[in-house]
Amino acid sequence: MGKLSSAIAGEEAKLRLGDASPFSFESLIELAEAKSRMPWFAPTAGPAEVLSQINYDAHGKIKFDTSLALFALGPGQYPVVFSHLGTYFRFPVTMHVVHDDMAREIVFDDSYFDMPADSPARRLPPGNHFAGFRFQESRSGDQRQLDWRTNDWVAFLGASYFRAIGDQYQYGISARGIAVNVAQASQLEEFPDFSHFWFEAAADTRSSAVIVYALLEGPSICGAYRFVLHRDKGVIMDIDASLFLRRDIERLGIAPLTSMFWYSNTAKPTAIDWRPQVHDSDGLAIWTGNGEHIWRPLNNAPRTMASAFIDNNPKGFGLLQRDRDFDHYLDGVHYERRPSLWVEPLGDWGEGSVQLVENPTDAETHDNIVAMWVPKLAAQTGQNFRLRYRLHWQADEPFPSPLARCVATRLGRGGLPGQDRPEGDRKFVVEFQGDGLAKIPFGVRPLAVLSSSRGKLSNVFTEAVPDGKQGHWRAQFDLSVEGREPVELRLFLQLGDEALSETWLYQYHPFTSEPLASAGQESSGLISSVKAV
Incomplete structure (x- = not known):
């Protein structure tokens, strides 16, 4: 078994850990490939009658005890806290901690969470009730001296969704590990899950980076992911993904981004709402392979629309929030601070298209916008893709054009x-x-x-x-x-x-x-x- 450091061993007194077993990214890739050749079985959710009662409000009252946070005493700067199952997060996720190439499961225990005495979560049967996790701000503080116990900077929760704050300290837009058949008339959309996560113990206590591995599983696809997350001005994520197809996929969305656009001043219906604008993103920006910079304002379309912007080896694309004037929103939730999210391909992505899907919505509670890269090569059973890209969560695109912008x-x-x-x-x-x-x-x-x-x-x-x-x-x-x-x-x-x-x-x-x-x-x-x- 490899020897655990004293810092990691200290976690054992707080979190229940399982037996150690060898772990590497290469072995995770092999596991994903092997699973892709096996029949897929839907994950087992908790009892629906209980989970349906853990609604938004009830879920918000279930708090992980930060004194039990993974890495609360180090190594590294950023403790990890965990999220509980609920109405919108019904499938349990298995968590592991990795040190010296050895992984140990973090065994779920109800005592990790503080919750009201009458919380419906108390009626769940014994089992794994982890749904996701968050990285908290630095234990050593930052320029704003944020309390790590009450401030987080990245969250993975629900299917393969994750999000991070930008340099304005706001959540907004989300990313996904993969998108399968978004707005595809011939096939229903699938939502593969990150079923397992592994948190690698930091080798350098001063490092601003954390490393997370994930196993993706769904009816049509399996994948192994390595996330290197950097907390700097905003957040930067380096992602290495190996994907293996169980069956044909009509529209395979790489590096998908998901956001909300209800209306803007461009075409606001009369008296639809008292606020001038409501959106997390206001446009799609593309830096094409031939160097052209494109700006496409978003629409709340009258019906689902899918637009394809054909390209070869794009330099990047993203959903941006360009309008940063509070007076253009007038809302205390501060839409003007929502992060932009830029995808920077690393390596050769070949031919394909940046695709934009716009769904109609009549409220700000629905994420109705998706942007993603769709390879030209047909996504067929038995194929595999190895992709590397970088996500920039910040106020503006990282490589702005020298030309005038819209x-x-x-x-x-x-x-x-x-x-x-x-x-x-x-x-x-x-x-x-x-x-x-x-x-x-x-x-x-x-x-x-x-x-x-x-x-x-x-x-x-x-x-x-x-x-x-x-x-x-x-x-x-x-x-x-x-x-x-x-x-x-x-x-x-x-x-x-x-x-x-x-x-x-x-x-x-x-x-x-x-x-x-x-x-x-x-x-x-x-x-x-x-x-x-």
């Missing part, structure tokens, strides 16, 4: 002041700001390079926004279109042969009385293909 998208009635406004025509005002636009000579206007997948464009012009801010310009145009199928718009600013701005893409859904398209009907945009599902 700062606002506004819609209104088409036509010109003092003239008849054609019914159904839509005016677009797209604002850009950046150093390149600030250098335009006085009296010179940049060109709006504009195109649409259908419809007629008119009244196109650019002008400096009259707010006294250098490099703040807007492009305006009208779109006249018939029918209700979406329109793909593309725009950037140019002077001579030089592009001055990133590329703005937008999917416009006309407001008409015509019937919706049937499921499966397709239309093609200039960069994205749009599929109504």
Whole structure:
């Protein structure tokens, strides 16, 4: 068995640990591959009649005793606390601690948790009731001197979902280990689970990194994951994943991101809510393999929409929260502080597409947005994928374009002041700001390079926004279109042969009385293909 350090041995007095057995990432990969060749059996959940009573409020009252936290005495800076099963987290997850290449299971015990005397969790039968975990802030404090017992910075909870705070100390957007058949009409979406976690004891007490391993299991896929989590300004995660397919998958989503977009000032329905905007993310940013920077504002679509942005070896993509002005939200939950999440591929990802799925929602309680990488290569039974990528949880994308960026998208009635406004025509005002636009000579206007997948464009012009801010310009145009199928718009600013701005893409859904398209009907945009599902 390898010898446990005194610090890890000290955990044994607090947490019940099982027998030691050899462990390595290579052996975990072998286990995932072996399981992929075996029949899949759904994990056993706790009794539904009890779990259904551990709702959001009841679950929030079940607190892990921080005095029992893994690594509370070291090694490393960041203690681990555990989450209990509940209505939304029904499947138990097995936890292990690793030291000197030996793993020991952390055996569940009710005494680890403080809960009210009448908590429905007390009626669960004996067994493993761990649902997830959190890493707490540093025991040695940070620049804000946060109490580690009450502040955490990363959480893994539910299926393969996980999230982290950004440099504004806020949770928001989530990531997933994998996405299987999101918005796929021919197959139901699957939600594979991280069924086992292993926490590696830190070798250096001063290290700002922690290492976690995970086993992913689902009906169509098995996987082995290695997470190296860095707590710095925001959070950075280096992820190494080996995936093995049990059966064919129509849409395999790599590095999937999940967020919420209810509405923004772009197209807010009248009096839908007292707040000006409600969203965790306001747009999809892509840095393509050929170096183009793309900004695609999000929609609360009238029906589920899936857009594919074809690429080869993308440099990165992410769901961002660009609008950081409190007055644009006016909410005490501080949507303006929600982290952006950027995916940086490490190595060759080949051909495929960044895919964006937008689902309709009528409330802020639903995560209705998914962004992910979908390989061009068909995901078939017996295939395996080895992928490495880095996740950046911070306020902004880590590799911003030197070009001017889109700062606002506004819609209104088409036509010109003092003239008849054609019914159904839509005016677009797209604002850009950046150093390149600030250098335009006085009296010179940049060109709006504009195109649409259908419809007629008119009244196109650019002008400096009259707010006294250098490099703040807007492009305006009208779109006249018939029918209700979406329109793909593309725009950037140019002077001579030089592009001055990133590329703005937008999917416009006309407001008409015509019937919706049937499921499966397709239309093609200039960069994205749009599929109504």
